Amino acid sequence: MDIIKKLSSLQEISKIQLSKILSLAPDKKNLILESSLIKPLERVCGVKWLKGNGVEKIYKLESVNPEANTNAIFYMIHLDTKVFKRVVDQIRSQTNIENPVKDRYHIIVVPRHTCTFENELEQLGLLHSIVRVHSFQWMPVHLDTGLLSLELPDVYSSLFVYENLACLPALSKCLWQLSFVIGKPEFVLALGKYSNGVLKQFEEYCENRGDTDKLESDVGALIIVDRSMDYTSALLTPGNYAALLSEVYTVSTGICEKKKEETEKLDEKCNPLLEKQPLHITLDSTKDSIYSDIKNRYFTEVTSVLSNLTKQLKTEKVNSKEMALDEIKRYVQTQLQATKFKKKLITNHLMAAETIINILGHRYERQNEIEQNIVRNTDRSANLAYLEELLNTSNDPRVTLRLFCLFSLFQSPGDSDVRRFWSKFLHQFGFERGFAFHNLATAGFVPEPAPSGGALNLQGKLKLPMFAASDAHVSARNLRQLPPDPSKVNLRFPTCPSYIFGGGYVPLIAQMAGMVLNSVPVAEIRGKIEALGSLFVTEKKGHLLQNRTVLIYVIGGVTYAEVAACNLLETLMGAQIVILSDKIITGNDLMESILSYPK
Structure with a gap:
């Protein structure tokens, strides 16, 4: 069976795993879902399947308890201590301690529960007799052709x-479960400390819990990479349609949805707030032929494609008016529904394109120019001036912080530059965000202050960051991630993965996949990338790939821009690249993590 067909059927395994848990209560049951699990669960099994497995009613987890009845109650939540305590409080409020119903309550924790959950239930006298706790880790969700996501927040x-390493076993178990479907590749490359940790735990799973019996793997090589090894690909403003869509709209589990709502006309800095068009788009090439055609195109080409499709619809409408009666009848029976569906798809994409232009158009070209200057380590003063301009005009702290992080990685800001920016940032967006400086340092974006210094006291001596800015630039140059002349990169008919950033930068995973597919000697690969971080390489039958399918596993999230770069690479090299990650992200998501307290 083709590997894509195998990957698209992974949800069947997830259904079997979930049905075993639900079957513990053979009669009718209610399912109460944490809101963030609703969309992923729709892709895993769907409401119809749940109904067929005895689920009578489905609720969203709220502070108010659902109506009481005699059904067994299954809660499904993420691994979150606060949410777990809310669920336990709900259960206690509904339980008759003197005469409890045995095994009425079940808590399903995605992807796994910890011993602290069971300990708390045991202390309350609820474990086993009243409440049972289950772990449920679904197989990777097949979002699009060759794109898998664990949908773990x-x-x-x-x-x-x-x-916090609590999520590492789930990432390793995913790889172990997947190996039973597609086998274990002979060539494995892991870059970064967490990638090495995932690979080590994967081998322990195979040793202790059983190894796959597949003799021939469907995948020739496995590449595991930490997100921190290539922050640049997440921080740069992308140019392809799918990536820009995720920058402007909220995309969850491959669904881009925006409902019509009343919004304020001006933001806090009196900038006009541009309204986002309401739409619903499934980012899946098999379900949306229009999206399949335009998802990886550079945005300037997207509008012309949509314009041509609109003209075709108008022509078809005119032709239908000139049809004879029998032709009209045949048209209604065979083509009308398809035409209506196509019209709806085109309308959605036109509204999305219009919103992208309205929200990003006023600064896109200037932003792209500044970002290319930064990664090429040129025009430092102009870059700093633009950063300050953005700080004063933008009302979104993530946008400003994102550009600052890119600047920090490539242009080595001095102590005074860092202090000045952070002081202005806190004045603009609130001193309650002072803790975030420590997060920036921990994640490796800025130099870490001396132990005596705090987020607001940056006068102390600064230690070196995890990787110096000059090293980021040198590494990108050594790995040929910076094309000599971005203006010569063809954006309409691209032949270089850098097109997704206007010809300015090639994502690391695309460059690594290219080296593996080109059978670059292992010693040369080591020499080029081991300076980035912890590197592990294993090859059992030499580096010449018998199977030109590569699985890339990104720990910490992957972007639609990187996916587009790999899609182009597989077309150019006649190979197949499957991308797996815990979530599809944007640079703004990384900044949100920096600016948020831990959950």
Whole structure:
């Protein structure tokens, strides 16, 4: 079976795992979902399947208890201590301690529960007799052709910002479960400390809990990379349609949805607030032929494609008026519904394109120019001036902080530059965000202050960051991630993955996949990328790939821009690249993790 067909059927395994848990209560049951689980669960099994497995009513987890009845009650939540305590409080408020109903309550924790959950229930006298706790880790959700996501929230902030390793076993188990479907590749490359940790735990899973019996792997090589190894690809403003869509709208589990709502006309700085068009788009090439055509195109080409499609619809409408009666009848029976559906798709994408232009158009070209200057380490003073301008005019702290992080990585800001920016940032967006400086340092964006210094006391001696800005620039140059002349990169018919950033930068995962597919010697690969971080390489039958399918596993989130770069690479090289991550993200999501307290 083709590997894409296998990956698209992974949800069947997830359904079997969930049905085993639900079958513990053979009669009718109610399901109460944490709101962030609703959309992923729709992609995993759907409401119809749940109804077929005995779920009578489905509720969203609220502070108010659902109506009481005799059904068994299943709660499904993420691994979150606060949410777990809310659920326990609800259960206690509904339970008759003197005459409890045995096994009436079940708590399903995604992806896994910890011993602290069971300990708390045991202390309250609820464990086993009244409440049972289950772990449920669904298989990776197949969002689009060759794109898999675990849909786990907060992996980046847990690992890279707060250095909490609780989610690492789930990331390793995913790889272990997947190996039973697609096998174990002969060539494995892991870059970054968390990627090495995932690979080590994966091998322990295979040793202790059983190894796959597949003799031939569907994947020739496995590349595991930490998000921190290439922050640049997340921080740069992308140029392809799918990536820009995720920058402007909220995309969850491959669904871009915006409902019509009343919004304020001006923001806090009296900037006009541009309204986002209401729409619903499924970012799946198999379900939306228009999206399949335009998702990886540079945005300037998207509008012309949509314009041509609109003209075709108008022509079809005119032709239908000139049809004879039997032709009209045949048209209604065979083509009308398809035409209506196509019209709806085009309308959605036109509204999305209009919103992208309205929200990003006024600063896109200037922003792209500044970002290219930064990664090429040129025009430092002009870059600082633009950063200050953005700080004064933008009402979104993530946008300003994102550009500052890119500047910090590539142009080595001095102590005074960092102090000046952070002081102005706190004045603009609130001193309650002072803690975030420590998060920036932990994640490796800025130099870390001396132990005696705090977020607001940056006068002390600064230690070196995890990787100096000059090293980021040198590494990008050594890995040929910076094309010599961005203006010569063809954006309409691209032949270089850098097109997604206007010809300015090639994502690291695309460059690594290119080296593996080109059978670059392992010694040369080591020499080029081991300076970035902890590197592990294993090859069992030499580096010449027998199977030109590469699985790339990004720990900490992957962007639609990186996906587009890899899609182009597989077309150019006649290969197949499957991308797996814990979540599809944008640079703004990384900044949100920096600016948010741990959950």
